[in-house]
Amino acid sequence: MRHDHVLSTKQFSRSEIEAVLDRAAEIDADPGSVADRHAGTLLGLLFFEPSTRTKMSFEAAIKRLGGEVVDIGPVGASSVEKGETLADTVRVVEGYADALVLRHPSEGAARMASEFVSVPVLNAGDGAGQHPTQTLLDLYTIRERVGLTDITIGIMGDLKYGRTVHSLAEALTRFDVSQHFISPESLSLPTNVRYDLHESGAQVREHTELDAVLPELDVLYVTRIQRERFPDENEYRAVAGEFGIDRNTLAAANEDLAVMHPLPRVDEVAPDLDSTPHARYFEQAHNGVPVRMALLDTLLS
Amino acid sequence: MSQDDDHQLRVSKIRDGTVIDHVTAGRALTVLAILDIDGSGDETVSVAMNVPSGETGRKDIVKVEGRELNQDEVDVLSLIAPEATINIVREYEVVEKSRVDRPEVVLGVLSCPNRNCISAGAEPIESRFSVLTDGVRCAYCETIIRAELAEHIDVG
Ligand SMILES: Nc1ncnc2c1ncn2[C@@H]1O[C@H](COP(=O)(O)OP(=O)(O)O)[C@@H](O)[C@H]1O
Ligand SMILES: [Zn+2]
DSSP states (O other): OOOSOBOOGGGOOHHHHHHHHHHHHHHHHOGGGGTTTTTTOEEEEEESSOOSHHHHHHHHHHHHTTOEEEEOOOGGGSGGGGTOOHHHHHHHHTTTOSEEEEEESSBTHHHHHHHHOSSOEEEEEETTSOOHHHHHHHHHHHHHHHOSEEEEEEEESOTTTOHHHHHHHHHHTTSEEEEEEEOOGGGSOOHHHHHHHHHTTOOOEEESOSTTTGGGOSEEEEOOOOGGGSSSHHHHHHHHHHTOBOTTGGGGSOTTOEEEOOSOOSSSBOGGGTTSTTBOHHHHHHTHHHHHHHHHHHHHO | OOHHHHHHOOSOOOSSEEEEEEEETTOHHHHHHHTTOOSOSSOOEEEEEEEEETTTEEEEEEEEETOOOOHHHHHGGGGTOTTOEEEEEETTEEEEEEEOOOOSEEESSBOOSOTTBGGGTTOSOOOEEEEETTEEEETTTOOEEOSOGGGGBOOO
16 A cells, blocks of 8 residues: 555545455454564554544554554543644654554544654544544445445435545445435535545435435445534434334345444434344444454555 | 726836736735735735726736735635736836736635634644635645635635
8 A cells, every 4th residue: 555644535546445355354364364463563542532443443453463552541631631732742652653543523633643743644533524444344344245346325324524424435436336325404415525426426316315215225324413413402303213223114125235334323223123134233343353454454564 | 008007097106016917806905915915014015996997897906016926926816816917017017927827735825614624723734725626625624615715814
């Protein structure tokens, strides 16, 4: 891979994505083969926003490659409260680690960080911007389940602020995938993502109801609609109910439909789906480890 | 200069400096803000606004005495005054005339309208926008500004 940093999925070509997914499959099949490959490597974790999955899976990934982490720790105890700029923090921490994993509430944080350091920066989520490593594990899961050619995917929920959605939609334009976007009007795709989709020649098909497209879908990617996006509780409840799914909702779905979710879910994917063959979200979360191992291996080799 | 222009000239000729002509009417002060000319330097600045102009109806004119603006400095003006022409004046004569060209990137000058953008906070970085055919895009948060760029000019 010719990139030093992983900031946004737009930077990847199809073959670069496929190379990471292939490597992830190899590692998944034989994790022992890479157990000491990065012994002595230190991965710096800078999470300025809470995270369970992303942070733990990066930590698991580097440890399974033989490396270790240095962690800035909970945000409250860190430099942020003392008013240090992110630019200063990353310039200090690059001296402690071989690569930095950054989650930050501001859009563009990872890009800025990458301009100040010479170790690789991995964007683990920047506000309502991008979350490229999540996308790689999403693509891995899609490829395992239904393949990445000639499929139809529905992406539903908070498309405006959902960083996993932005990164996924842009990456999918590299493949032969037809995308449908399902959301309340107020949470539809932001202008910049729309612009990128148009630039890559993708058609943006938008819907305010799932019913219209459900039967065509091979994958339904559900994201959470956050309470704070709505001025009042009632409006939020109404919308959240409309864009959540359960067994009944999926009665009209293709029997091989894979339901995915970046997690954590609240009630947009009902637990009654967990035991159906549609449910792929836990497997998706587990794939975070081999995919991040593959990515780290590629960047650090 | 044509006779007609001479006839309509609202401000006096300058000896050496730069005349920015055909500025979109009403944008002269924004042009000065972009060029960071606020009267605190020693250059003499004259501004004419809403001057009748044959081609475009009305235009603004900015004259900066004692300073020759270079192409990089003026190209950014294309974003708010695409029709502007730059005239370098020496000994009262225009010795060079050029149009503003759209730059590929704009450093500083604009501020990102996204309040959650890393460039909008206290970080030690200059704003940076790439120029699209019909707008500009923040290099950090990727927000696209299409209409009314002038509203996002970072003055002061
Ligand atoms: N677009 C966003 N803007 C701001 N905060 C977000 C955004 N998306 C998720 N968060 C917050 O970031 C935290 C971690 O979310 P997420 O990335 O989904 O979890 P994880 O890292 O555990 O996979 C949560 O507190 C969530 O509310
Ligand atoms: Zn921005």
